[in-house]
Structures are given as structure tokens and as C-alpha cells.
Amino acid sequence: xxxxxxxTIRISFAIAAVVWRSTxxxxxxxxxxxxxxxxxxxxxxxxITSTLAVLTTAxxxxxxxxxxxxxxxxxxxxxxxxxxxxxxxxxxxxGLVIMALYGPRTPLEFTVGSFHFDANLTFTRGAIYxxxxxxxxxxxxxxxxxVLIEFDRELEDAARSLGAGPxxxxxxxVLPVILPGxxxxxxxxxxxxxxxxxxxxxIAGNLPFKTEVASIHLFYRIEQDPAGSAAIAVVLLLIxxxxxxxxxxxxxxxxxxxxx
Amino acid sequence: xGRLGLRFVALxxxxxxxxxxxxxxxxxxxxxxxxxxxxxxxxxxxxxxxxxxLVTVIAVAVNTVFGIVCALVIVRGNIxxxxxxNAFIDLPLALSPVIVGFSLVVLYGASGWLSxxxxxxxxxVYATPSIAxxxxxxxxxxxxxxxxxTLxxxxxxxxxxxxxxxxxxxQTFWRITLPSIRWAVxxxxxxxxxxxxxxxxxxxxxxxxxVGKTQTATLRVEDAYQFSYGNYAPAYGISxxxxxxxxxxxxxxxxLQPKGAKH
Numbered sequence: 031x032x033x034x035x036x037x038t039i040r041i042s043f044a045i046a047a048v049v050w051r052s053t054x055x056x057x058x059x060x061x062x063x064x065x066x067x068x069x070x071x072x073x074x075x076x077x078i079t080s081t082l083a084v085l086t087t088a089x090x091x092x093x094x095x096x097x098x099x100x101x102x103x104x105x106x107x108x109x110x111x112x113x114x115x116x117x118x119x120x121x122x123x124x125g126l127v128i129m130a131l132y133g134p135r136t137p138l139e140f141t142v143g144s145f146h147f148d149a150n151l152t153f154t155r156g157a158i159y160x161x162x163x164x165x166x167x168x169x170x171x172x173x174x175x176x177v178l179i180e181f182d183r184e185l186e187d188a189a190r191s192l193g194a195g196p197x198x199x200x201x202x203x204v205l206p207v208i209l210p211g212x213x214x215x216x217x218x219x220x221x222x223x224x225x226x227x228x229x230x231x232x233i234a235g236n237l238p239f240k241t242e243v244a245s246i247h248l249f250y251r252i253e254q255d256p257a258g259s260a261a262i263a264v265v266l267l268l269i270x271x272x273x274x275x276x277x278x279x280x281x282x283x284x285x286x287x288x289x290x
Numbered sequence: 291x292g293r294l295g296l297r298f299v300a301l302x303x304x305x306x307x308x309x310x311x312x313x314x315x316x317x318x319x320x321x322x323x324x325x326x327x328x329x330x331x332x333x334x335x336x337x338x339x340x341x342x343x344l345v346t347v348i349a350v351a352v353n354t355v356f357g358i359v360c361a362l363v364i365v366r367g368n369i370x371x372x373x374x375x376n377a378f379i380d381l382p383l384a385l386s387p388v389i390v391g392f393s394l395v396v397l398y399g400a401s402g403w404l405s406x407x408x409x410x411x412x413x414x415v416y417a418t419p420s421i422a423x424x425x426x427x428x429x430x431x432x433x434x435x436x437x438x439x440t441l442x443x444x445x446x447x448x449x450x451x452x453x454x455x456x457x458x459x460x461q462t463f464w465r466i467t468l469p470s471i472r473w474a475v476x477x478x479x480x481x482x483x484x485x486x487x488x489x490x491x492x493x494x495x496x497x498x499x500x501v502g503k504t505q506t507a508t509l510r511v512e513d514a515y516q517f518s519y520g521n522y523a524p525a526y527g528i529s530x531x532x533x534x535x536x537x538x539x540x541x542x543x544x545x546l547q548p549k550g551a552k553h
Contacts, residue, residue: 090303093296097296101296111544112304114543117484118539120487120488120489120507120533122488122509122512122529123488123532126526127312127314128311130311131314132311164307167307167308218383221384227386227388227490227494228491228508232516245491248386249491256395260392260396266386266389271384
């Protein structure tokens, strides 16, 4: 998968350059568009929500993969099957699914004394975060699962018998082995989160400066301003691929460190 | 945290993010079944489902042939550029659908590089061809990605044996290669169909979203929601049909798994 990511980066830079040249605009026009306050706010929102969502997905995805491989309980195969649901579900339907529980008329609203809880996230950044958690869920689980299945449990038993606690065993023995898998999943999840539109568009409300992510900013810009849209598209590509390269570099360092 | 603690965290997270919202969506659909059914059977919705079906069939047909040929070239071929092909095949997975749609508009739209088609009366953008093109693009990798590892695994011994016995290239492909990769192909086709039915971003940009004409099922959901005026039954009803299709796809994949070589 890392090879796929590396190759994707090279080709996409070439395509980004071609797309930009095709508009025939100069660099000053490019800078004016991408540094406009609304565009900058959209890029920042995309980066922050994607990063938070992918970090959350990495932690819980690893735990879910662990439970699916090591634990046994009734209905485990059903749980394993529904992990793929966000891959199979149309993204706009995913948006509506999120809306059903975290939108207007949410059943999760109650007051206990002076404490008021309301799960209605409509038109908030929290809605974008939850939608991204939904669509990125399978990536890390499916990247870590096969590594854990192959993992030699004797190593763990050895660490335990030498007196390591469960946390130390995980951090020193298991984590180094599954980290490349986690990072592969994280890279794919991040690329997906940065480009996502269907799951977000309904519940976020797309308010400029508040809940408008970069892909949706681009979406609304295309008809009015094709040249400016090309500039936004190039930056969106660069964000995805810089992140992919960064994660690829960490992954390379980790695997190399492992053998050295 | 012990085993039970981890199990609780994992299942709890799935309930909060996946199962809870999904059950709530089903519940919302059942709140107004008549409204949902009326929306599903409305002529504009039926036409949207037909368009989605047509585009899915086109994307599956094109990408099955393309995917198998690509996999053969990547694994068995000995021509320059196959490394490039191998890399290119994954590209749609890393691109935002919005960028895919935008690129198609840049290429085929008015004053685009390939506006020749439009200039000569062959409409592409804001018509079915662009919807098909966008869908083909986003579903490009699935068949090839399933077939490549299977081809590597089965090796070339049987193919070489067939050729030694005098089989032509075509005969070898139809009698030896295709039967060995058929489950990988079927698996790839299922993934392609699921993604084709669900595509939203790229199609939203190139289709023009004309009700009853260039509106696909997913665009219909968005339309039904944006113009709901407080009546969400149509949006939930049409979504329910799409979600049921997705679950059917999942079940199909699970049923195929024991027979597949890889999964």
C-alpha cells in the first residue's frame, strides 16, 4: 500500500501542475484566490477536522481490530461484517444516517439538574468530525487486522513472562509490528477525509468561515469561478499528498528503525 | 484495561458512530412509510434510479474489461509503462470526487481541451456521458486491485502447459486464466457496483442535476433533503432503498468470501 501511495503522490503532482497550467492564469491570480480569507478558513477547517477525525479513527480502529482478532464473543462475525458498511453505503446516505442521530430532533437530548445535553450537531464543526469518523472507520481496522492475525503471539507471551505489564508489552512488542499497518490505514483515511463531500454536505450547512470545508468550497466555486477553482483544487491536492508523503516518511522511518 | 474493557470500548464506539445512527435512520424512515413510499415511486425518483442503474452497468462493463486487461498487463505483461499503469490505477482512491468532477468539466466543458465533442452536437457535460465518465473514473481501481494479487498467486504453470499443448492466447485466457480469477473478478465487480451506485461528489458536478433527466439516485436524495421544508420522509425513503442495496452488496461479498482466493 505504501508503494501505491508513493506512486500516487508523484503522478498527482504532475496532474496538479497540468491542471493549473491549463487555466492560463498567472501565479499572482493563483495566490490571490488561495489566500483569500474564506479559502484559508476552508483549508484550515479541512486540515483540523481531518486530522482530529483520523487520529480518533487510528486509536479506535486499532482497538476494534484487536478485539476482532483476539477476543471472542457471540455475534463477532456480524460485527466484523458491518465494519465495511461505510465503504458500501453511498456517502450522501452516510450523511443522512449521521443526521438521523446527530441532527435536528435527536433523541439524545436530556437535562439532569443544571446539566443539559443535546446531541444535535447540525451546522457545527462537530458534525463534520462525526461524519468523518463514520466514513474513515474501516480504513485503520482493515489495515491492522491482517497484521494482527499474522502476529506471533509467542513474542507477547515471552515479554509477559519476562515481567512486562500489559501496557509495556503493547507499546514495546505489539505496537512496533502493527504501526506500519496503522499508518497505511491513516494515510488512506486522511486522503478520504480531505476529499469528502457527500457525508458532510447536508449536516454541516456549509457556512463560510464556520462549517465550509475545502472540498465543498471548491464545489460551490466551480460554476462561478472556474479559474479560481483550479487554484483551490491544486491546493487541495497538495494538502492530500503532502500529508500522504509525511505519513509515508514516518512509515518508512518506523519500518527501517525496526530492522536496524 | 482488560479484555472485557477493550471489548466494551470497541463495541461502544461502533454503536455511537455506526450502528446507532443507522438504526435511527431506519426508525426515521418508518415514521412516515406512506410519505417514503410515495417518494420512492414518484416518476422523478424512478427515473433517477434508472439513470443510476444505467451508469452502474456501463461502469461495471467498462471497468471489468479494463480491470482484467490492466491486471494482465501489470502481472504478465512485459511492456514499458506497466509500472506507470500500476501506479495510475490507484489514483482515484486518493483524489477528492470534487476534483474528479471538476477535471472532467475542465476537459469536456465549454472551451475545454476536448470541447470538440460538445461543439459537434455530442453533449458530454451535463448529460449521461459525463455521469458515466465520472463513475468509470472513481470505480477504476476495484477490479484490477482484486485481480492482480490472484494472478500473482496462481502463477503461470498452467498457462504455459496449455500453450505447450498448442492453445492460442485466446484459448488459454478463456479456458485457463479466466476460470482461475473469476471470483476475484466477481468480488471486484461487486465493489465497483457499490461505489458506482453511491457516487455523489463527482456526479454532482458533471451532471447538472436536472430533475428527471440527469439526476442520479444519490443526487435525488440530496435534492429531496434540501427542498424538504420540514418533510424528511422522501429523503429518508430514497436513502433507505440505497442503504438496503448497500447491505445487500455487503451480504453478497460475505457469501463470496470463502470461495475467493484472497479473502
